[in-house]
Amino acid sequence: MIALAAVAIVLPFLGAVAGLLPAGLLPAGLLPGGPLSGGPSGGRLSRLALGRPRATRAGPAVVAIAPVAVSTLLTLIVALAVWTDPGARTRTLAVVPTGTVPFEVGVYVDGLSAAVAFMVCCVALAVQVYSSSFMAADRRHRSFAALVSLFTAAMLLVVLSGDLIVLFAGWEVMGLCSCLLIGHRRARVALLGFLITGAGDVAFLFGIFVLGVGAGTFSVRGVLAYDYPQATAIAGTLLLVAGFASRSVRCSSYMSHMRSPDVRSPEVRSPDAAVAGTPAGALIHATAMAAAGVYVVARIFPVFARAPATLTVLGVLAGISMLGAALAALVQDDLTMVLAYSTISQVGYMAAGLAAGARDAAIFQLLAHGAYKALLFLGAGCVIAVVGSGLLRDMGGLRLAMPVTFWSMSIGWAALAGVPVASGFFSVDAILAAVQHAAVDHAGGTAPAADSAAPGQGIAPWAAVFVYVALLLTVAVTGAYAARAWLMTFFGERRAAPGAVPVSASVPALMRWPVAALAVPSLVLGFFGLGSAVLRPEPTPTLAGLAMVAAGAGAAFVVWNRDPALDPARVLGRPVRAVRTVRTVLARAFSLGGGDERALLRPVRALAGFAAAADERVVAAAVEGTGRAMRRLGGPLRTTAAGGNPQAYVTGLLAGVAVIALAVVVFR
Amino acid sequence: MHVVYPAVVAALLFSVGVYGVLARRNAILVLMSVELMLGAVNLNLVAFDAWTRDRLHGGQALALFTIAIAAAEVGLGLAIALLVFRTRRTIDVDALRTLREDRELDERDVSAAHPEGAAAERRAP
Secondary structure (H helix, E strand, O other): OHHHHHHHHHHHHHHHHHHHOOHHHOOHHHOOOOOOOOOHHHHHHHHHHHOOOOOOOOHHHHHHHHHHHHHHHHHHHHHHHHHHOOOOEEEEEEEEOOOOOOEEEEEEEOHHHHHHHHHHHHHHHHHHHHHHHHOOOOOOHHHHHHHHHHHHHHHHHHHHEOEHHHHHHHHHHHHHHHHHHHHOOOHHHHHHHHHHOHHHHHHHHHHHHHHHHHHOOOEHHHHHHOOOOHHHHHHHHHHHHHHHHHHHHHHHHHHHHHOOOOOOOOOOOOOOHHHHHHHHHHHHHHHHHHHHHHHHHHHOHHHHHOOHHHHHHHHHHHHHHHHHHHHHHHHOOEHHHHHHHHHHHHHHHHHHHHHOOOHHHHHHHHHHHHHHHHHHHHHHHHHHHHHOOOEHHHOOOOOOOOHHHHHHHHHHHHHHHOOOOOHHHHHHHHHHHHHHHHHHHHHHOOOOOOOOOOOOOOOOHHHHHHHHHHHHHHHHHHHHHHHHHHHHHHOOOOOOOOOOOOOOOOOOHHHHHHHHHHHHHHHHHHHHHHHOOOOOOOHHHHHHHHHHHHHHHHHHHHHHHHOOOOOHHHHHOOOOOOOOOHHHHHHOOOOOOOOOOHHHHHHHHHHHHHHHHHHHHHHHHHHHHHHHHHHHHHHHHHOOOOOOOHHHHHHHHHHHHHHHHHHHHHHO | OOOHHHHHHHHHHHHHHHHHHHHOOEHHHHHHHHHHHHHHHHHHHHHHHHHHOOOOOHHHHHHHHHHHHHHHHHHHHHHHHHHHHHHHOOOEOOOOOOOOOOOOHHHHHHHHHOHHHHHHHHHOO
16 A cells, blocks of 8 residues: 555656656657647657657647546545555655665655545646646647646655655645746746745755654654654744745745736737636645645644644734635635635635644645635636636626536535535534634633643633634635625626637536536535544534624625626725725735735845845955965966966976975874 | 775876876877876775765765766867867977966956056057
8 A cells, every 4th residue: 555655656756757758759649739739849849750740639638637547546545445444554665864864765644644645636637637628729738737747746745755854855846846837927936936935945944854853763653753842842843834834925926926817908919728727727736735734734733732832823823814815815806816815715724723733623624625626726717718817807697608617616615615514614613613612711721622732732822712713704704705706707797808718618528527526525525524523513613603604795795786797895995006995905915925026025135135245345355355366476487487388387286285285294 | 905905096096197197298198197087086986985884875976976077078178189289280288378378468457457557568568
């Protein structure tokens, strides 16, 4: 079974390698070609290399889909095996000596990693199937698919690795892939973000160092078994949380570059397939990238449970980010962006669950969210394809035009908002219950929630109360933005964007069916939680959550119903660029992830300027001064009769070396 | 095998290389002598790697680097020698002194600070 897991990691990687190979090195069947696909490069190259124009259209799709499909199957087998026979299995495939603490290449499989690995594979498979239909005409489909494959392999490495150093390698490759996926459209922005938030990854790495050196091993098993002193645990986990938080910020700022281009603006000539391909890219970001941070925390959760200060910090960060991101999602005018910000908000839910000590609830939410958010992103792609624009104000009335997408996405929005019997209802409810326990029980002085280590070890009471309030507010806002997006997309009058060219009149089956298939887990996944006592709904949080959802969604409906042709977010103020209304602040997501990285850029620029000045005045001056002095000193030698003879120079050089060596030996 | 044998061989090789670099007049032979010196270094790297039982085999890895760089270097060196021979019909290193620095060129530091003074000086002789 360990072998199966290892193969599941390696397969998408091989797929990525095959996808990135130069066209001439691939067999003919795997090349893009034919009249419809294969741009100037692929088609012609293949003909040149092989002397015949025969190339199947399905080639790139096979390279993209097959490895991920097999991986999905393998992870399913692994997950079923773990389900029937629970317990952690681990095996070390190789030990890499480093001189101090060695690290090992190995696989660690337990219920947590098997479930998350299966979820990752499913999402990746859906993205690959979907984009192979969508981007069939795009000559960059091959590299896109290869990057998604690489992303999948890296994520599986993070999930299944038995060692923190190897996990970090996967984490970095994910960051690189996300940078490259953005680079598909905006290379410079991607590079900038990559450089700036590298600092966060350094913090993450140092967190791993602290934990690994403290335990004397980097293996997950060893770290979990080791009894850390509280100070070590707090230092290590705080660094990890810093890395996680910076990755999430990067993620959100990246996703704002996933904004689909406005078809009305003059610089966008033709809204091509890339417009609707963006949800796929945003999806792989959202689910995999954000989930990776939550997963890492859950993986070594016992260590976090020893560090109450870290849990408090995590809780406060979660509270702020979930509410802020939900508010930002409320006013976005781009369907992809609504979903992107909603993802940040949902990751806040998971982090809140972790902070409250409820690991199972957080992972439950992670899995449910993976299902319904994939559905929503891919459904958004279908909608964008039919409308030809990514903006909410260009949509509307699509209920009858695309029934499959409508019903699937309705389930997805319901799950996101937490409407009963959809999966999101159960998972959000479990988190609400856990946070409520943490808040109330601490105040009452009794034992803390579910699986935190010992009394008095969990999140600080005030933070728990803060998180609880933020959660309830976020649930309401989530209901509001879900209702807004749902109503604006599918109800009201059909609007047409001037200049928007629909990519296809109807949704191709290969795009429609992944969406419909994802509706099933979105609907029924919640019932799996009923088997566990920790995840079962409890009356108080359930009622509170339901009331908040109803309030949020109801408010959105009331405002929308007054004039279905307008955006319900108008009550927050008009979208004026220069004026700082509530709406503009929210639309730019508090300037954190909006259009530019100015908030991050300025300090970095200042620091760089300081470093450059110091370099010029101190370091460079010393170096140049030394060089000039030496030049003067050697002047007479260079201009003697032997000038110009390199051998004379080398003789001088060697004589100098000999003198220095002699001096070292004699005077030491 | 005791480490002194490869060490002595390496020292001898290196000395031969140094002699060649200093005394040979044919540029090709100078290049070959440089290769001898590099070979001596490689021998040392590998020998001491084995002697210290380095678990990471840093010496071997470094030797591979050296070999790769030496290959690149000899390619460049031969190309330069070939071009020099084509233009000048000689590759005698004693005869190739075009890049010699003259006294007035040596005043470049001064000329950067006072361009017109240096120009006047250069015209004077």
